[in-house]
Amino acid sequence: MTGTHHGNRYGRSEEARQAVLHAADDLLVERGFAGVTIEGVAARAGVAKQTIYRWWSSKVDILLDTLIDDMAKELTPRDHGDVSRDLRAHLHKVALFLTRADAGAVFRALVGHAQHDPAMAARLRADYLSQQRARDRIPLERAVERGELSSETDIEVALDELLGPVHYRVLVTGEPVPRKFTDHLVDQFLVRYGTGRG
Amino acid sequence: MTGTHHGNRYGRSEEARQAVLHAADDLLVERGFAGVTIEGVAARAGVAKQTIYRWWSSKVDILLDTLIDDMAKELTPRDHGDVSRDLRAHLHKVALFLTRADAGAVFRALVGHAQHDPAMAARLRADYLSQQRARDRIPLERAVERGELSSETDIEVALDELLGPVHYRVLVTGEPVPRKFTDHLVDQFLVRYGTGRG
Amino acid sequence: MTGTHHGNRYGRSEEARQAVLHAADDLLVERGFAGVTIEGVAARAGVAKQTIYRWWSSKVDILLDTLIDDMAKELTPRDHGDVSRDLRAHLHKVALFLTRADAGAVFRALVGHAQHDPAMAARLRADYLSQQRARDRIPLERAVERGELSSETDIEVALDELLGPVHYRVLVTGEPVPRKFTDHLVDQFLVRYGTGRG
Amino acid sequence: MTGTHHGNRYGRSEEARQAVLHAADDLLVERGFAGVTIEGVAARAGVAKQTIYRWWSSKVDILLDTLIDDMAKELTPRDHGDVSRDLRAHLHKVALFLTRADAGAVFRALVGHAQHDPAMAARLRADYLSQQRARDRIPLERAVERGELSSETDIEVALDELLGPVHYRVLVTGEPVPRKFTDHLVDQFLVRYGTGRG
DNA sequence: TATTAACCGAGACGGTACGTCGAGTCTTACG
DNA sequence: CGTAAGACTCGACGTACCGTCTCGGTTAATA
Numbered sequence: 001m002t003g004t005h006h007g008n009r010y011g012r013s014e015e016a017r018q019a020v021l022h023a024a025d026d027l028l029v030e031r032g033f034a035g036v037t038i039e040g041v042a043a044r045a046g047v048a049k050q051t052i053y054r055w056w057s058s059k060v061d062i063l064l065d066t067l068i069d070d071m072a073k074e075l076t077p078r079d080h081g082d083v084s085r086d087l088r089a090h091l092h093k094v095a096l097f098l099t100r101a102d103a104g105a106v107f108r109a110l111v112g113h114a115q116h117d118p119a120m121a122a123r124l125r126a127d128y129l130s131q132q133r134a135r136d137r138i139p140l141e142r143a144v145e146r147g148e149l150s151s152e153t154d155i156e157v158a159l160d161e162l163l164g165p166v167h168y169r170v171l172v173t174g175e176p177v178p179r180k181f182t183d184h185l186v187d188q189f190l191v192r193y194g195t196g197r198g
Numbered sequence: 199m200t201g202t203h204h205g206n207r208y209g210r211s212e213e214a215r216q217a218v219l220h221a222a223d224d225l226l227v228e229r230g231f232a233g234v235t236i237e238g239v240a241a242r243a244g245v246a247k248q249t250i251y252r253w254w255s256s257k258v259d260i261l262l263d264t265l266i267d268d269m270a271k272e273l274t275p276r277d278h279g280d281v282s283r284d285l286r287a288h289l290h291k292v293a294l295f296l297t298r299a300d301a302g303a304v305f306r307a308l309v310g311h312a313q314h315d316p317a318m319a320a321r322l323r324a325d326y327l328s329q330q331r332a333r334d335r336i337p338l339e340r341a342v343e344r345g346e347l348s349s350e351t352d353i354e355v356a357l358d359e360l361l362g363p364v365h366y367r368v369l370v371t372g373e374p375v376p377r378k379f380t381d382h383l384v385d386q387f388l389v390r391y392g393t394g395r396g
Numbered sequence: 397m398t399g400t401h402h403g404n405r406y407g408r409s410e411e412a413r414q415a416v417l418h419a420a421d422d423l424l425v426e427r428g429f430a431g432v433t434i435e436g437v438a439a440r441a442g443v444a445k446q447t448i449y450r451w452w453s454s455k456v457d458i459l460l461d462t463l464i465d466d467m468a469k470e471l472t473p474r475d476h477g478d479v480s481r482d483l484r485a486h487l488h489k490v491a492l493f494l495t496r497a498d499a500g501a502v503f504r505a506l507v508g509h510a511q512h513d514p515a516m517a518a519r520l521r522a523d524y525l526s527q528q529r530a531r532d533r534i535p536l537e538r539a540v541e542r543g544e545l546s547s548e549t550d551i552e553v554a555l556d557e558l559l560g561p562v563h564y565r566v567l568v569t570g571e572p573v574p575r576k577f578t579d580h581l582v583d584q585f586l587v588r589y590g591t592g593r594g
Numbered sequence: 595m596t597g598t599h600h601g602n603r604y605g606r607s608e609e610a611r612q613a614v615l616h617a618a619d620d621l622l623v624e625r626g627f628a629g630v631t632i633e634g635v636a637a638r639a640g641v642a643k644q645t646i647y648r649w650w651s652s653k654v655d656i657l658l659d660t661l662i663d664d665m666a667k668e669l670t671p672r673d674h675g676d677v678s679r680d681l682r683a684h685l686h687k688v689a690l691f692l693t694r695a696d697a698g699a700v701f702r703a704l705v706g707h708a709q710h711d712p713a714m715a716a717r718l719r720a721d722y723l724s725q726q727r728a729r730d731r732i733p734l735e736r737a738v739e740r741g742e743l744s745s746e747t748d749i750e751v752a753l754d755e756l757l758g759p760v761h762y763r764v765l766v767t768g769e770p771v772p773r774k775f776t777d778h779l780v781d782q783f784l785v786r787y788g789t790g791r792g
Numbered sequence: 793t794a795t796t797a798a799c800c801g802a803g804a805c806g807g808t809a810c811g812t813c814g815a816g817t818c819t820t821a822c823g
Numbered sequence: 824c825g826t827a828a829g830a831c832t833c834g835a836c837g838t839a840c841c842g843t844c845t846c847g848g849t850t851a852a853t854a
Contacts, residue, residue, distance in 0.1 A: 033314035048806045112313025115306040116231035164363030246827045429710035444832045508709025511702045512627035560759030563766055601849035603798045642801045
């Protein structure tokens with residue numbers, strides 16, 4: 001009746017999964033968060049609504065799925081052998097990620113939605129942000145190992161000082177986040193905490 | 199409302215306005231952002247939907263109306279005669295405001311929604327956040343006048359360094375924002391920028 | 397936003413009501429009972445689904461509304477001054493009604509559905525069929541008054557004998573119900589029950 | 595079903611067939627016609643939907659399968675040697691069958707559905723009702739042979755006069771069909787058509 | 793005895809329609 | 824003119840079944 005189907009007892013259709021994720025992503029970028037509807041995603045993906053509801057609980061759930069890959073892929077810090085270069089590079093990557101159209105848009109939309117939905121906020125933090133937080137720690141932990149930072153540095157607070165201003169600009173003031181700004185944050189941070197050996 | 203409606207040939211009903219604002223506020227706290235609907239507000243306020251649409255353009259518009267008074271009232275910094283005490287007090291007040299149930303909930307909800315709605319975000323920044331930003335500048339400008347901060351201090355960047363971590367915790371990580379944290383931010387800031395005269 | 401609306405505090409839109417009834421009727425005739433869907437009726441009538449649900453509880457409810465006028469209009473027996481002519485005329489009208497495309501189709505569909513839905517069956521009998529039954533009694537009661545039938549005639553049973561075979565053909569065997577057949581039923585009936593004065 | 599399924603190269607599983615028929619029958623009695631769904635039958639019978647679609651074209655097709663045995667079994671008239679007793683007995687059996695919960699429910703449901711589906715109605719008449727009609731003729735044909743009825747009797751019309759009122763009560767008015775009523779129908783019929791020898 | 797084709801259960805798939813909710817618009821009667 | 828009331832169109836929600844299409848495993852006639 002309907003053309004080609006891909007039912008399969010042992011496992012879902014990867015084709016349908018990809019179509020849904022891409023459709024949701026596209027709609028978010030094109031029409032914004034309110035423009036992402038289950039009905040719209042289904043239509044655009046060429047998929048039945050029921051198929052979406054079978055695997056995702058809400059449009060937020062879909063967007064989380066689109067986010068997780070990107071974040072790990074784009075935001076894993078590399079080792080440049082030097083705390084300053086590590087931090088400058090990582091903070092810049094974070095800024096680029098947050099302000100870029102596609103993946104950053106998903107992140108902003110989800111953090112925005114989290115303000116309206118405590119349960120989803122808890123899940124976002126437990127499943128996604130904590131992973132990112134772990135990646136963010138890496139440059140600082142390496143710096144402590146290298147002796148570039150005191151071993152008594154409060155890394156949690158340090159992360160807030162470095163990442164806080166970047167997210168604040170993105171989420172609240174809407175100011176751009178140029179490289180100069182992130183570099184400045186790193187420099188100020190090292191002035192205070194660095195051992196002078198870095 | 200009193201049960202009887204109140205036509206008024208010369209001007210709008212202040213009674214209706216207050217009922218709407220309170221109903222919206224109550225619903226936000228009780229049921230969250232999604233629980234605030236025009237229909238629900240109208241029913242709760244004992245007001246016709248049309249009356250709401252006549253004076254507000256959306257539920258976000260109503261919530262903005264509830265926010266503006268509170269922010270000016272609660273977040274105007276006092277002068278303690280000393281940059282450290284000024285900043286510590288102000289940052290603490292900001293943290294309290296953001297994390298408190300009612301007014302902070304409205305703020306978080308609106309910033310959350312702004313992530314989904316660029317036009318509303320622009321308006322939020324132009325009409326509300328810029329006013330708050332001006333209030334936030336006061337302690338720093340006073341410190342420059344007093345000579346406690348160099349006159350070359352980039353106040354915009356300084357604000358981002360002070361307020362950014364606070365908003366980051368509130369909006370992203372969900373960590374609490376204790377006085378110890380805000381005090382630490384101020385201390386670190388003054389270590390770097392202070393003239394030593396403060 | 398949508399063109400012309402006709403909201404009105406004091407009363408529903410007669411225009412919408414008529415459009416719904418006609419659309420339902422048309423769909424029934426064109427596509428059969430299964431082809432009558434709330435969604436389809438709404439689309440065809442140019443009416444919102446919500447408007448239908450506001451005034452009718454189901455598609456059956458709509459069809460009942462289309463039926464009631466027709467039945468009273470078409471099946472009220474006239475007085476020909478003679479039991480034989482009265483009954484022949486009435487039975488023929490019933491047969492025509494039942495076998496005709498539009499109104500008869502509605503009747504058949506509803507009686508068919510009543511077989512699946514005891515609650516609806518009860519309502520159909522209480523609100524519609526009993527009215528028709530009352531109309532069907534008229535010729536027989538007149539005949540008793542005229543002395544053409546014994547006053548001891550069991551009118552209920554008589555009605556079953558006259559109307560039963562007609563409905564049986566329509567609903568069960570699908571045989572046509574020609575005038576010859578209905579006339580024969582009347583003749584046989586009068587042979588048995590008539591006083592010979594008719 | 596036993597929990598293990600039973601592939602069979604040459605021929606279908608009688609076990610599955612019975613499970614489906616019983617499940618359909620049970621669901622019809624418990625939840626009515628609308629409560630009979632292919633999914634529900636499959637689940638209840640412990641059978642795959644595909645197995646149902648392999649052997650039946652629709653839920654109506656399943657119910658027809660449950661009907662055919664019962665009708666032949668229960669509605670074959672016996673020979674009492676006398677037209678009056680033959681007809682009284684047969685008409686009473688028909689009335690019992692139609693008004694009883696299980697088999698009668700299936701019959702009523704199918705006749706009801708036939709009002710909505712002309713193709714199914716044609717099939718119902720061709721495959722089932724015509725067989726029943728043949729059985730219904732038997733007592734009358736025997737009576738003609740015996741000389742109890744004139745050989746010129748129009749048996750088709752006679753059947754409508756006898757069976758029509760019974761079906762009318764069952765399908766339309768919902769009145770009970772007591773023995774007194776069926777006996778009366780037979781008596782009236784014989785008054786008119788009998789040769790007086792019966 | 794091993795092969796293998798028809799049947800079986802399970803269940804994912806693309807769809808249609810369901811009945812509900814809220815959005816934003818429009819009309820009315822009243823004060 | 825502003826108000827309460829509420830009917831209107833519209834879009835999306837999440838659910839139930841539809842009928843189709845694999846999939847991996849079972850069974851029994853045949854090679």
